Amino acid sequence: MNETGTMTLETAATDVLQEAQQDLASGIEHAFSSSFPEHDCRLETIGQPLPDFVRGTYYLNGPARFGAGEFSWRHWLDGDGMVSALRFEKEMIRVRSRYVRSRKFQEEQNAGRPLFRTFGTAFPGSQLNRAHNGLESPVNVSVYPFEGRLLAFGEQGLPWELDPETLETRGQFTFGGRLNDASPFSAHPKFDAETGEMFNFGIFFSAQTPRLYFYCLQNGEMRYRKSVPLEYPCSVHDFSISSNYAIFYLSPYLLDINGLLKEGKTVMESLRWEPERGSRLLVLDRKTGEPIISLPVGNRHCLHLINSFEQGERLIVDVVEYDEPLYGYYQPIPDLFSNVSQGGPVRLVIDLQSREIIERIALDYLKAPDFPATDPRRAMHSYDELWMLGISTTGRPGRKFFDQLVHARWDQHSVGDIYQCPPMRYLGGEPVFIGEPGSGNGVVICQEFDAAARKSSFLVFEAARVAPGPVTRIPLDDLLYLGFHAGFRFG
Numbered sequence: 350m351n352e353t354g355t356m357t358l359e360t361a362a363t364d365v366l367q368e369a370q371q372d373l374a375s376g377i378e379h380a381f382s383s384s385f386p387e388h389d390c391r392l393e394t395i396g397q398p399l400p401d402f403v404r405g406t407y408y409l410n411g412p413a414r415f416g417a418g419e420f421s422w423r424h425w426l427d428g429d430g431m432v433s434a435l436r437f438e439k440e441m442i443r444v445r446s447r448y449v450r451s452r453k454f455q456e457e458q459n460a461g462r463p464l465f466r467t468f469g470t471a472f473p474g475s476q477l478n479r480a481h482n483g484l485e486s487p488v489n490v491s492v493y494p495f496e497g498r499l500l501a502f503g504e505q506g507l508p509w510e511l512d513p514e515t516l517e518t519r520g521q522f523t524f525g526g527r528l529n530d531a532s533p534f535s536a537h538p539k540f541d542a543e544t545g546e547m548f549n550f551g552i553f554f555s556a557q558t559p560r561l562y563f564y565c566l567q568n569g570e571m572r573y574r575k576s577v578p579l580e581y582p583c584s585v586h587d588f589s590i591s592s593n594y595a596i597f598y599l600s601p602y603l604l605d606i607n608g609l610l611k612e613g614k615t616v617m618e619s620l621r622w623e624p625e626r627g628s629r630l631l632v633l634d635r636k637t638g639e640p641i642i643s644l645p646v647g648n649r650h651c652l653h654l655i656n657s658f659e660q661g662e663r664l665i666v667d668v669v670e671y672d673e674p675l676y677g678y679y680q681p682i683p684d685l686f687s688n689v690s691q692g693g694p695v696r697l698v699i700d701l702q703s704r705e706i707i708e709r710i711a712l713d714y715l716k717a718p719d720f721p722a723t724d725p726r727r728a729m730h731s732y733d734e735l736w737m738l739g740i741s742t743t744g745r746p747g748r749k750f751f752d753q754l755v756h757a758r759w760d761q762h763s764v765g766d767i768y769q770c771p772p773m774r775y776l777g778g779e780p781v782f783i784g785e786p787g788s789g790n791g792v793v794i795c796q797e798f799d800a801a802a803r804k805s806s807f808l809v810f811e812a813a814r815v816a817p818g819p820v821t822r823i824p825l826d827d828l829l830y831l832g833f834h835a836g837f838r839f840g
């Protein structure tokens with residue numbers, strides 16, 4: 350301000366510049382290295398001993414190779430997937446981490462240079478997949494145990510099978526030849542442990558006849574494969590199931606497939622956000638895959654759903670909504686989330702008779718949370734608690750990253766249990782709830798990335814009370830890539 354109290358133009362311009370240049374994620378560039386080492390070693394714990402019920406394997410997948418030679422990828426979804434297994438035994442914790450030796454990984458390794466176009470990076474001559482209908486998958490989003498196997502998934506592509514113990518890559522998994530490279534297949538299959546069913550979907554991004562393929566597999570067979578017409582060819586990442594329904598939140602984030610297939614563009618360059626078209630909630634009958642309800646649901650974007658369940662004639666669908674899509678804020682590496690929009694968990698209550706949304710309950714946490722997780726035993730059932738990662742500096746310009754573990758309850762609209770990381774420490778990996786048998790208690794595990802010390806740890810929190818910080822820390826000697834999705838297999 351000058352003596353008259355008026356801000357000079359020069360000062361204002363400097364302030365704007367400084368505002369634009371805020372670094373709210375100091376050191377986060379170390380999370381996007383050309384490569385991360387593979388691990389196979391024992392780990393020790395610091396703090397409280399782990400409860401006896403934590404016996405089994407925590408699996409995590411995420412992008413872990415962001416460059417080759419002089420070349421660097423631009424987008425968080427571009428990196429080649431690495432899967433980690435944290436094995437909890439009575440006397441020992443062991444970590445293994447290995448790259449998925451996907452076709453993309455192997456062919457680029459052999460060539461000594463990038464060959465394939467990725468979600469956010471193209472270069473002259475960059476190739477698509479063998480079916481020429483999309484990207485060659487970097488297999489970097491999620492990992493799920495399935496019928497004694499371990500399957501690693503990327504965005505829209507067939508999974509790759511890994512040895513559940515050694516994490517050696519066994520090969521692309523085609524479900525006994527029932528699916529192939531031309532089959533769109535998401536990274537978020539859903540499993541019903543009682544029926545043994547596995548559901549998944551994929552989008553056929555035709556401009557003229559966009560469709561959603563919906564798959565139901567059971568006992569090694571394809572029980573059905575449905576083709577559901579879509580209003581527009583939209584990007585869909587996740588869905589949800591309840592006892593009788595499959596629920597999709599379709600946001601108007603349109604993919605121009607010709608840009609990708611014919612014009613050499615990336616997926617990112619081919620996506621357009623057209624909120625004026627409105628979003629829709631699509632409900633399919635789980636028994637048949639037939640669509641039964643399609644409802645307007647505002648004009649926001651949903652990346653992940655949290656859980657769905659039925660109560661009499663009501664269907665409750667819990668989602669995380671944002672003002673606009675997140676993918677544009679996964680770039681340019683390493684400056685992520687610079688102007689990320691607000692967002693937060695929302696509960697939608699649908700009357701199945703009148704086919705209307707009769708209630709909309711928003712939690713008061715809007716700091717662009719993602720990777721929502723619940724007690725897996727409450728999947729498809731009424732539940733109250735969820736955990737997710739949040740970005741404390743949402744709303745301020747400048748790169749930023751997840752630095753809060755948020756524990757929320759639907760019965761308390763305000764969120765009162767939040768763990769805040771110290772400066773230069775960040776969180777990664779979907780928080781995983783591990784429940785004590787016979788009780789609602791449990792622990793939550795997620796990753797910590799210490800950019801100052803250049804070391805990663807796994808953090809274990811009391812699920813009911815995360816704000817005081819982790820009760821147990823499991824440190825590594827070096828940095829582990831920041832993961833996307835994770836899960837736990839008992840035994």
Ligand SMILES: [Fe+2]
Binds near residue numbers: 586653
């Ligand atoms: Fe996801």
